[in-house]
Amino acid sequence: MLKRSKQRDAILNFLTTRYDHPTVETVYLNIKEDFPNISLGTVYRNLNLLSKIGEIQKIASGVGPDRFDGNPKPHYHFFCKECGAVLDLKLEGLEHINVLAGQDFDGEIDGHITYFYGKCPECMRKRES
Amino acid sequence: MLKRSKQRDAILNFLTTRYDHPTVETVYLNIKEDFPNISLGTVYRNLNLLSKIGEIQKIASGVGPDRFDGNPKPHYHFFCKECGAVLDLKLEGLEHINVLAGQDFDGEIDGHITYFYGKCPECMRKRES
DNA sequence: CTGCATGCAAAAACTTTGCACCGCC
DNA sequence: GGCGGTGCAAAGTTTTTGCATGCAG
Numbered sequence: 448m449l450k451r452s453k454q455r456d457a458i459l460n461f462l463t464t465r466y467d468h469p470t471v472e473t474v475y476l477n478i479k480e481d482f483p484n485i486s487l488g489t490v491y492r493n494l495n496l497l498s499k500i501g502e503i504q505k506i507a508s509g510v511g512p513d514r515f516d517g518n519p520k521p522h523y524h525f526f527c528k529e530c531g532a533v534l535d536l537k538l539e540g541l542e543h544i545n546v547l548a549g550q551d552f553d554g555e556i557d558g559h560i561t562y563f564y565g566k567c568p569e570c571m572r573k574r575e576s
Numbered sequence: 577m578l579k580r581s582k583q584r585d586a587i588l589n590f591l592t593t594r595y596d597h598p599t600v601e602t603v604y605l606n607i608k609e610d611f612p613n614i615s616l617g618t619v620y621r622n623l624n625l626l627s628k629i630g631e632i633q634k635i636a637s638g639v640g641p642d643r644f645d646g647n648p649k650p651h652y653h654f655f656c657k658e659c660g661a662v663l664d665l666k667l668e669g670l671e672h673i674n675v676l677a678g679q680d681f682d683g684e685i686d687g688h689i690t691y692f693y694g695k696c697p698e699c700m701r702k703r704e705s
Numbered sequence: 706c707t708g709c710a711t712g713c714a715a716a717a718a719c720t721t722t723g724c725a726c727c728g729c730c
Numbered sequence: 731g732g733c734g735g736t737g738c739a740a741a742g743t744t745t746t747t748g749c750a751t752g753c754a755g
Contacts, residue, residue: 450733488736567683613711641743
């Protein structure tokens with residue numbers, strides 16, 4: 448029932464070339480270069496669809512628009528408080544915190560969402576100058 | 577420069593009586609009982625102000641509207657995937673994960689935001705029946 | 706008085722959706 | 731040709747903001 452489309456292919460393909468976790472708007476503007484008639488609604492629909500079927504990840508920072516990650520494998524993210532950049536972190540899984548959280552809790556802990564924040568390497572460099 | 581207002585007092589006071597992390601809308605409707613003329617804008621302004629000065633916490637789940645917590649002390653939250661409830665967790669600080677995250681990262685890790693998700697005690701009970 | 710806070714409404718920011726049409730299987 | 735996907739635009743949701751007025755210090 449899932450039918451392929453050039454637009455969706457292009458969106459997925461674009462996302463795999465970017466490591467800066469672009470917003471919907473960024474995806475839209477870039478895909479538009481190849482598909483001048485594509486609509487924002489289509490980008491939203493496909494981005495949501497792709498994240499639902501697990502081919503990409505949606506990152507909701509809570510500030511500003513959602514961002515998307517072409518890497519579907521679980522990993523952690525870092526948000527720079529200075530420039531707003533979103534970076535991938537090299538970090539082993541933190542499943543053990545689920546256990547900690549469950550120790551004093553009567554419900555069921557299925558997982559967690561964590562993001563780290565601070566100053567990114569680039570902004571550190573700027574400050575030192 | 578920070579001038580007191582009855583509305584803000586009422587909002588802060590209301591929040592300290594609630595442990596279910598109400599949304600702006602909920603706060604608005606409740607405060608309205610005592611201040612029928614209060615506007616949603618005022619509630620937003622005060623909630624944002626209070627969280628900025630650290631008297632309350634803003635919880636951005638990424639889905640639906642933000643929620644607010646009258647307890648300013650750092651603690652972790654749990655989101656129930658079934659009923660949407662937001663609960664406080666009894667959980668010691670997880671500062672050690674900041675260290676882990678920083679081990680392979682050239683920037684500065686100042687902190688993290690984590691929330692856990694799963695099934696809350698109440699929804700567990702319902703399922704068992 | 707001075708200026709922050711409020712109420713009101715408009716607008717901004719972000720996202721979803723209804724509908725007619727298009728194109729793949 | 732049937733059905734999912736698209737483009738377009740309208741509408742939905744959540745939040746912010748400009749402005750005149752009100753009230754605390």
